[in-house]
Amino acid sequence: MAIMLITTTTTTFFLFLLVNSLLFHQSLARPRNPNSLILGLAPASRASLPSLPKASTSPRKKPTDVLDMMEPLREVRDGYLISLSIGTPPQVIQVYMDTGSDLTWVPCGNISFDCIECDDYRNNRMMASFSPSHSSSSYRDSCTSPFCVDVHSSDNPLDPCTMAGCSLSSIVKAKCSWPCPSFAYTYGAGGVVTGTLTRDTLRVHGSNLGVTQEIPKFCFGCVGSTYREPIGIAGFGRGALSLPSQLGFLQKGFSHCFLPFRYANNPNFSSPLVIGDTALTSKEDMQFTPMLKSPMYPNYYYVGLEAINVGNVSAIEVPSSLREFDSLGNGGMLVDSGTTYTHLPEPFYSQVLSVLQSLISYPRATEMEMRTGFDLCYKLPCQNNSILTGDLLPSITFHFLNNVSLVLSRGNHFYAMSAPTNSTVVKCLLFQSMDDGDYGPAGVLGSFQQQDVEVVYDLEKERIGFRPMDCVSAASFQGLNKT
Secondary structure, three states, rough: OOOHOOOHHHHHHHHHHHHHHHHHOOOOOOOOOOOOOOEOOOOOOOOOEEOOOOOOEHHHHHHHHOOEEEEEEEEEEEEEEEEEEEEOOEEEEEEEEEEOOOOEEEOOOOOOOOOEOHHOOOOOOOOOOEEEHOOOEEEEOOOOHHHHHHOOOOOOOOHHHHHHHHOOHHHHHHHOOOOOOEEEEEOOOOOOOEEEEEEEEEEEOOOOOOOOOEEEEEEEEEEEEEEOOOOEEEOOOOOOOOHHHOOOOOOOEEEEEEEEHOOOOOOOOOOOEEHHHHOOOOOOOOOEEEEEEOOOOOOOOOEEEEEEEEEOOOOEEEOHHHHOOOOOOOEEEEEOOOOOOOEEEHHHHHHHHHHHHHOOOOHHHHHHHHHHHOEEEEEOOOOOHHOOOOOHOOOOOEEOOOOOEEOOOHHHHHHOOOOOOOEEEEEEEEEEEEOOOOOOOOOOOHHHHEOOOOEEOOOOOEEEEEEOOHHHHHHHHHOOOOO
């Protein structure tokens, strides 16, 4: 069949078709000014929610049983990177850790990997690519594999099988011996990746960095062409293709403690990512809110937001869409490490802005708002040109279902956009509005607002815990920091 004849050149051709199609699609959280960069900050967010998955009827492969893991996460300007050691001999590729998607993929081909609209990353040292031909344990996944069915089982109109008009189920029923057809995987902010499912040995750390475990036949995307996705992704959702699922952790859980943004690109500091039973121990004093089961995106992590407090003002009640789903499955608040900033629906987002404006008497920095696209920026006085002005601004507290409250760290809502000058520093609110609030999640809790918070995903009991924490100290205690 023609779908089996897809080559690297054809994959690139598919991408150009995909890019043209994308011009007609709305994004989950579209940036209003994607070209602005102030100290590495931009209002653009990596909204990672992929196309709507369908329930797979194929048998699930028994996951590999792995002992507990601890992996260091390196912070960059718009997310957190995990190092994947793949192949024989090992090739180390850094990819985003993403709780809002399932597929793990890496750039493939030292020269052939092509990313459209990725000029900002062209000369980035993180752009290492995986070379299957240099690994003796690498091979293409089969079209009869349940992973192959999963990667093609979505409503994505850009999938090569869909575009070719063929039925993957008919291929599987015929017990074909061909490799899995090339796939296209789309993300909520408009990104697209095209590639092939590949199997190879994955090496992970044990509960301490001195122990290494080998995971044979790990399934991942070997991607040759992308649109706005210059760096690979490790999917931490609950689908069959996700890293926790393949490693057998779906009945356990994981936790992370993201370092503050000031440690971005600092090689001496890492954020701890703990996977397995260890992530769930000694959590008696932690507050847990139940995971909501989304009928639209069942593989991802939703919670219910009940109210927001700004300073000493009485709680602002949120719309019901942030704590429940409608008849079509829209709603809920997505906890997503792959989206940089927290997004709230209108008109609730504007209500929060209004309350903040009523409590802050400092002059607005309208020029910075125009430059960056952020909605609320202020000129704050500072002594000795220090940017530590957190006490001058009201606190923000999220109230989730089950009486769980999370007070955002002072650096997690307003952030300094430039170095202080003349004893003044400009800080902007790093929240954004949901452009597509009527479709998919009603809101997103982004990674920036999860900094200095221990977030625990208890997958067995289907709940998520939040606890403010000094993540630098936590990383040092676990031996992750080099200084």
